[in-house]
Amino acid sequence: MIKKKGRRRMWNSVVVLLIAAALFLAVGAEDPYLYFTWKVSYGTAAPLGVPQRVILVDGQFPGPNINSTTNNNIVINVFNELDEPFLFSWNGIQQRKNSWQDGVAGTNCPIQPGKNFTYHFQVKDQIGSFYYFPSLGMQKAVGGFGGLRVNSRLLIPVPFDPPADDFTVLINDWYAKDHKSLANALDGGRGIGVPVGVLINGKNRGDSPLFTMEAGKVYRYRVCNTGTKASLNFRIQGHVLKLVEMEGSHTVQNAYASLDLHLGQCLSVLVEADQAPADYYVVASSRFLKKELTATAIVRYAGSNGAPPAPEALPKAPVGWAWSLNQWRSFRWNLTASAARPNPQGSYHYGSIDIARTIRLSSSRAAAATSKKRFALNGVSHVDSATPLKLAEYFSVDGVFKYNLIGDVPPPPASSPITLAPNVIKIEHRSFVEIILENPEKSMQAYHLDGYAFFLVGMGPGKWSEASRKHYNLMDAVSKHSVQVFPGSWSAIMASFDNVGMWNLRSEVWERRYLGQQLYISIGNLEESLRDEYNVPENAIICGGAVGRPLPALYT
Template sequence: MGGFMLTLLLCLSAGATVVRGEDPYLFFTWNITYGTISPLGVPQQGILINGRFPGPNINSTSNNNIVIHVFNNLDEPFLLSWNGIQQRKNSWQDGVLGTNCPIPPGKNYTYHFQVKDQIGSYYYFPSTGMHKAAGGFGGLRVNSRLLIPVPFADPEDDYTVLIGDWYTKSHTVLKKFLDSGRSLGRPDGVLINGKSSKGKNKNKPLFTMKPGKTYRYRICNLGMKTSLNFRIQGHTMKLVEMEGSHTVQNVYDSLDVHVGQCYSVLVTANQAPKDYYMVASTRFTKNVLTATGIIRYTNGKGPASPVIPEAPVGWAWSLNQFRSFRWNLTASAARPNPQGSYHYGSVNITRTIKIVNSASTVDGKRRYAINGVSHTDPATPMKLAEYYGVSDKVFKYDTMKDEPPATGADKVTVQPNALNVTFRTFVEIIFENHEKTIQSWHLDGHSFFAAAIEPGRWSPERRKNYNLLDAVSRHTVQVYPNSWAAILLTFDNAGMWNLRSELWERHYLGQQLYVSVLSPAHSLRDEYNLPDNALLCGIVKDLPKPPPYSI
């Protein structure tokens, strides 16, 4: 017997793997269509995925490759984005207008990304226009691999709960409002998994629980503008994960879930066997809107009590709840941004960017800005322009300064807003909110450490109040009225990444920017090449493809 065959047999008999294949693939085909929906009892045009509203949940595991064939059957361009999925080295799949050409009507595009080194609860949504107000969204979970211990016992089942405010007017009408200078106004209601107490099947349970069993609920607020308080009648919730990080397992009667945020809780069916309401109600609004959904015990013997548990009052309560959140440092899990994951508090800050949100009027119409710059998307996605070497014809870097203007705060410039950030530097970002409404901010491609939220104005002396030990690593942070929030992160993911207000009216009218993180090596170790199937538009549409990166 030859030496190679003998070695091969010895390896196999010892249980060794001779050839290592790729990580598993999950394939999906999604048809995007219009359809009539009535979540608040009023028929309206919705955006469906394979005929469903909300769209299908994606159930994946760390390091899975996800391939989604998207067919756009709408009458306008369309894109999907993956809220919180880090797209390591791959902003080509981020699905926002700064990186991707939208899918034209009647055309298709295949997303291909890997949920690399991630676990947790996320969602996807349409990022073009006001499509988010019509549907096209769904849950996306990333489970831990079997060999990675999870800091709690396997639940009996795992449920996705999508909550959000809702308008009965179509997305085209809402877009016309904003384009004409009008506001969206107040939402008409709140939905839980696309349903409300005003729609059909309101007495049909959303979820069931067996007595004595524990269930995982993944709660995401993917609404348009409103923070929501979530609670379950007669039950407490043990928080175990937040936006991809295991947390210290505190128990809560209710949770404030701000726009763009996702929480995972464990709920034990330890009450009398009957129906119970899960409740989502608006926070920090003059008129409180409430949605309920039924959780039914499998041996239930009665309807839910009509007495709905009350939500907390005031934003100070919400701030104190934020301060109770802590990262579980002993849990084994995929950890994002490894340079700063364990001892981020001892890493030297290389740059401080202070962001102040503002509202103003430009040419008689409402615009929202960051440090005096209101973003508008150029016809050529900025990432494509950068890759093709024609960025100087499309946008300018750093038109927004790291500090808000000292004077002329109401003066707003409408233009593409792109920051140039040095690869792998550790950066402090301050969100300072001078307004009377709560804000919510999200960063694509990275997780950050939400080190502090406090009332008043930020100054360097406030750093002494930062949590530099176990702030939760996450991707969305709220900023209360006349308050500030500080986040810390390593920009270690090369690409072009969207930093945005999650309040979609503000996002649509310019309260966003892009962070360009360029690798000087131009190496595949740092960033993938433009995909072969990439859609091209604008001035790069007919240009020859640049030489690819290599290792």
């Protein structure tokens, strides 16, 4: 008979072996894969009551939700059944070392009608709420977008208890016009005006419940502004919104009655079902437009009689952009959260890193040589080239673009005629850069940077100066990928440019982006190593001047 001490030693040895085997399998196994096959097609919907053509993804408007976990490999085979070229882009997914999958005109040849292309990217070291969208032309204005969530792995706790359910809410403005007519208006030198409505998950009004909650439980709402023109305010009648995550970063958990989401922004709130069982309004309304546009949906408590809420109880939106600026000042990064950080290289100690370069980008509008309205950054209005910029750079195709047509400081507006050209700037690999986005105009603006999370350290009215740095948040600014710039104001971001590739910095006001208010940032791979950048994918679509060119020597 084995003695108790002997049995205990033997059992401990077995446990150690089992743990070691599990660790070996965890280290040796490849990260999981998620596979999707999507058909992108036209369909008919009536979000404002009048049937119109929209873009469907896998037959859905909005498109299907991608539910992934950090480090998952996502493989999506996209079939283009439209009558025009198409690309998907992944708003906020950083695509480490892999701008080949970014899905914008400067990095990818489009998927032609009747053809397909398979995207393959990894949601590496990310958590949070994101979305995908069509990046060409004005297609985003008629659908093709959907939610993309990245969950934390079970072994990495998040700073709140698991919710009873997890809801995706896509809010956007709506023009009720075909995307081709919108593009034709812009090409003809005309504007597209203001939107005519707002949607919540593809509808302006919802009679049946959008979501159901049980009294006493807590729910997570992931909300994204996928629109093309307007900042939007989100609120739920009678309920408090506890902010817990913003564009891949856990936040200090402050409570709000409503939250402004500017173009391209996503966030997560926890909502406790602590009211009497009934129906309650979910509300999204436009901000900073001359006329307020509103959409409503219904959230129902389980077991209630389903009576609709009284219209007069509809919660009101805030007024003025100063309110929104002050709300932004209350957002703080949760530095104690143990989940995946969006910048694992350590640049979250950003306040102690020396700034290698300051770039000031100022928006402007004017008539270019074509006598048609254009928008620009530092006097250059971006024009897409037949050869995507990334392919031109990779295959050494001459004559496609020139680096650094703009300087680090904007020219005086009075003497800065707009130049039409591909707008590409080079930033040194692994340099820590401060970018100032200046808005001298009277309208609200917003920007997004692909491939990176940056720190939104400051914003304020008037012109930026070096003295403005005294008011920066150099401790716990939220790491994110989109930024609003209020009228007549500036916003300052900081980023460690350690992700090799060609990355799009664009206006999220889609009319302005379409007419040139964007640029690309080239981060070179001097060592030509797979440690820094992947090779061109074997299935990459080759077009323009890159056709027939021999592949460069592969990185090793």
